Amino acid sequence: MANPKRRRLENVPGDFYVDETCIDCDQCRAIAPETFHDAGDKAAVYRQPQDATARITALKALVTCPTGSIGTLEHHDMAEAVAAYPERIEDEVHFCGFAAESSFGASSYLILRPEGKVLVDSPRFAGPLVRRIESLGGVRTLFLTHVDDVADHARWAKHFGASRILHRADRSAGLAGVERWLDGTAPVVLDPDLLAIPTPGHTAGHTVLLYRQRFLFSGDHLWWSPTRQRLVASRSVAWYSWPEQLRSVAKLVDHPCEWVLPGHGRRFHGPAAIIAAQLRDIVARG
Numbered sequence: 001m002a003n004p005k006r007r008r009l010e011n012v013p014g015d016f017y018v019d020e021t022c023i024d025c026d027q028c029r030a031i032a033p034e035t036f037h038d039a040g041d042k043a044a045v046y047r048q049p050q051d052a053t054a055r056i057t058a059l060k061a062l063v064t065c066p067t068g069s070i071g072t073l074e075h076h077d078m079a080e081a082v083a084a085y086p087e088r089i090e091d092e093v094h095f096c097g098f099a100a101e102s103s104f105g106a107s108s109y110l111i112l113r114p115e116g117k118v119l120v121d122s123p124r125f126a127g128p129l130v131r132r133i134e135s136l137g138g139v140r141t142l143f144l145t146h147v148d149d150v151a152d153h154a155r156w157a158k159h160f161g162a163s164r165i166l167h168r169a170d171r172s173a174g175l176a177g178v179e180r181w182l183d184g185t186a187p188v189v190l191d192p193d194l195l196a197i198p199t200p201g202h203t204a205g206h207t208v209l210l211y212r213q214r215f216l217f218s219g220d221h222l223w224w225s226p227t228r229q230r231l232v233a234s235r236s237v238a239w240y241s242w243p244e245q246l247r248s249v250a251k252l253v254d255h256p257c258e259w260v261l262p263g264h265g266r267r268f269h270g271p272a273a274i275i276a277a278q279l280r281d282i283v284a285r286g
Contacts, residue, residue: 002071025105145219201245223265
């Protein structure tokens with residue numbers, strides 16, 4: 001839990017605050033930009049919530065914070081904020097909230113497919129979220145985009161009897177129990193509406209998931225930058241190979257989508273032609 005004695009000086013006075021344990025994962029700024037902003041290498045409150053709607057949104061950020069770095073001086077009923085997750089983005093696709101510190105606060109998603117529900121990357125194994133997903137029918141498949149964002153994958157898989165999918169190039173000792181390994185660089189049809197596309201670059205086995213040719217779960221391969229106002233991939237986090245990452249970005253031009261839903265970074269929603277044009281621009285910039 002956040003400690004008011006460690007409240008950052010960058011916070012404005014008032015109820016909500018961020019303490020010094022913040023790891024700057026960006027979740028609070030993405031969820032409640034009217035309350036939180038970037039202050040140095042961590043987040044801070046720059047405007048206290050002005051009404052009930054803003055207060056609930058800020059509490060949702062508190063619930064999602066992977067390090068418990070957001071606190072309040074007043075007591076708040078957390079029920080509505082906790083019950084908000086999984087939160088619908090569009091159609092069957094939901095944001096899980098409850099980010100895990102072990103994945104540096106990465107976003108995870110739930111696809112409520114009638115053919116079998118899919119958890120994309122792993123949220124924190126938190127009781128309220130577990131119970132909510134139980135009420136929605138559980139999880140059949142846990143798709144892991146890459147080794148960095150696996151978090152509590154083993155607990156989720158065991159609890160729901162879910163089959164985990166990961167590329168073999170990202171195999172490690174802690175992932176030995178994964179049920180299905182992908183190989184090579186060619187796209188793999190998992191179901192008629194689910195396509196796994198290997199995108200090495202950030203890691204050797206990084207793989208994105210395309211759902212219904214509309215939703216691209218991009219892991220740490222690709223995201224929207226609010227400062228640059230465009231889709232980006234980053235040389236600085238291409239742990240495996242930047243040239244490979246550029247080739248992986250170019251590959252996605254042939255797979256149209258309308259949503260880019262990353263593990264880290266902001267989401268983007270727009271026409272497939274705009275997304276394809278921005279992918280080409282990333283490759284051209286090198």
